[in-house]
Each structure stands twice: as structure tokens, then as C-alpha cells.
Amino acid sequence: MTRFDGKCCLVTGAAGGLGRGIAFASAAKGASLMLTDIDADGLAHTAAELRATGAKVHLDKAIDITDREAVAALAAEAHAVVDSVDIVMNVAGIATWGTVERLTHQQWRRTIDIDLMGPIHVIEEFVPRMIAARRGGHLVNVSSAAGLFGLPWHAPYSAAKFGLRGVSEVLRFDLRRHGIRVSLVCPGAMATPMVDSVDIAGIDRQDRTIQRAMTAFRRHAVTADKAAKIVVRGVERNRYMVFTSNDIRLGHWAQRHFPPAYTLAMHGMNRAFHYALRGDVAR
Numbered sequence: 001m002t003r004f005d006g007k008c009c010l011v012t013g014a015a016g017g018l019g020r021g022i023a024f025a026s027a028a029k030g031a032s033l034m035l036t037d038i039d040a041d042g043l044a045h046t047a048a049e050l051r052a053t054g055a056k057v058h059l060d061k062a063i064d065i066t067d068r069e070a071v072a073a074l075a076a077e078a079h080a081v082v083d084s085v086d087i088v089m090n091v092a093g094i095a096t097w098g099t100v101e102r103l104t105h106q107q108w109r110r111t112i113d114i115d116l117m118g119p120i121h122v123i124e125e126f127v128p129r130m131i132a133a134r135r136g137g138h139l140v141n142v143s144s145a146a147g148l149f150g151l152p153w154h155a156p157y158s159a160a161k162f163g164l165r166g167v168s169e170v171l172r173f174d175l176r177r178h179g180i181r182v183s184l185v186c187p188g189a190m191a192t193p194m195v196d197s198v199d200i201a202g203i204d205r206q207d208r209t210i211q212r213a214m215t216a217f218r219r220h221a222v223t224a225d226k227a228a229k230i231v232v233r234g235v236e237r238n239r240y241m242v243f244t245s246n247d248i249r250l251g252h253w254a255q256r257h258f259p260p261a262y263t264l265a266m267h268g269m270n271r272a273f274h275y276a277l278r279g280d281v282a283r
Contacts, residue, residue, distance in 0.1 A: 013092030015042030021228030136179030
């Protein structure tokens with residue numbers, strides 16, 4: 001098992017949502033923490049709350065993980081405190097949806113920079129130090145259901161999340177010789193602040209259709225705290241793929257064993273998106 005007790009855990013995206021939940025769940029298992037997020041105020045609040053519970057937070061530093069130099073500076077500061085971290089949690093991310101004719105180049109670029117290159121920057125700066133320390137460890141990359149399935153209107157998000165899945169698939173074998181395990185987290189619906197900040201190209205988020213869809217999503221979603229506990233438990237058990245809800249686990253199984261059913265489901269979902277939202281796109 002991967003043990004959190006007495007280990008140092010780096011968590012990106014720790015200001016809110018799943019990252020915040022993972023920080024608390026890791027601390028509850030006895031880990032000390034290094035925290036980062038682009039949201040300085042939210043990060044400071046998370047760190048203060050953790051310290052108030054008695055958790056050891058070595059470092060809480062607000063950075064933009066798309067900035068390679070900022071990630072390098074974070075790593076230098078972290079490695080001045082500990083020789084190497086033991087568990088790296090790449091949680092930070094955004095979501096961007098839209099049809100290909102409506103998406104802007106900036107939306108494509110921003111999504112890939114944050115959701116794929118951001119985690120790669122963290123891996124570059126922290127994992128080699130873990131290898132050199134020869135203590136083993138664990139790398140956790142948060143992908144998505146959109147890193148498994150061809151969900152409608154998810155092309156930029158899926159480009160990044162499928163990419164992170166590919167990185168994880170290679171590293172699960174490359175890093176094993178160093179005693180470093182890899183987990184790929186594939187959440188389904190989660191009730192996090194990201195739900196309210198999804199960038200949907202060409203769509204008015206205040207439209208009643210969108211608001212009804214968001215309400216239905218929240219009813220189906222698991223809480224960030226529940227998902228975080230599932231993630232930590234999966235890491236403890238050295239699971240490669242970690243699902244936070246059974247529907248995504250079942251969907252992945254069906255995708256592999258019954259491809260025609262998966263294809264039919266994706267076609268059906270795509271038609272449902274198109275007909276529910278075509279009026280908004282037209283506007």
C-alpha cells in the first residue's frame with residue numbers, strides 16, 4: 001500500500017473543489033502538505049483551515065501552473081524544505097466545451113496549457129527529485145470521464161485529459177522500477193466550483209436549458225469531499241485507474257467489452273446535446 005502517514009504530499013488546485021478535498025483527506029491520513037493554486041485567497045483559506053485542524057502545511061504558494069518558471073520556483077522552495085515530496089497530486093484544471101466551429105483558438109490553447117502542460121510542468125520539476133531520493137512514492141494525475149469517452153462538445157477538454165491519460169499510461173511502467181506508483185483519476189459528475197465556471201463556446205450560461213442541465217448535473221454529482229476520500233483510498237491501494245462514481249466505471253467496462261453499445265450511447269448523447277442546445281448556438 002501507499003501510506004500517507006508521515007509522507008509529504010503536493011496538491012495542485014488546492015483552493016477548492018477536489019484539490020481542497022484531497023488536501024484534507026491526505027492530512028486526515030497523516031500526510032504533511034505542500035499546496036498550490038492560482039486562487040491566492042482560496043488557497044490561503046484552505047491552508048489556514050488545515051493548520052487549524054493541526055495539519056502540517058509546509059508551503060502554500062499561489063502560482064499559475066502554465067508558467068514553467070513559476071512551477072520551477074515552487075519546486076525550489078519545496079525542495080528547500082524537504083529533500084523530495086513523496087506524493088504528487090496533479091488536480092488543478094479547467095473545463096471548456098463547445099462545437100468546433102464555435103471554439104476559439106484561445107479556448108483550445110488555454111485548456112491544453114492548464115489541463116495538460118500544467119501537470120507536465122509539475123511532473124518535470126518534482127518527479128526526477130523523487131527518483132533521485134530513492135524512496136519510491138506516488139504520482140496522481142486527475143483526468144476525467146472526458147479522458148475516456150467521446151463526450152459531446154468536449155474536444156478541447158478531451159484533448160488535454162486524453163493526453164494526461166497517455167502520459168500516465170507511460171509513466172505507470174517507466175516509474176515502476178523506481179518504486180513510484182501512478183494513479184489516473186477519472187471522475188464523473190462532481191459538485192465542485194468548476195461546474196459554475198465551465199466555458200461553453202457560443203452558449204449563454206444563463207439560458208434556462210443550461211440552468212436545467214446544471215441542476216440535473218448537481219443532483220447526480222458526488223461531493224468533492226466524497227470523491228477526495230475515494231481518490232485517497234485508491235492511491236493507498238495502488239490502483240492505477242480510480243473512479244469516483246460507478247457509472248464511469250461501468251461505462252469504461254462497456255466501452256472495452258461492448259464497443260457497439262458505447263458507440264450507440266455516444267451518438268445518442270451527441271444528438272441530445274445538439275437538439276437541446278441548438279437554439280442557443282443559433283443565437
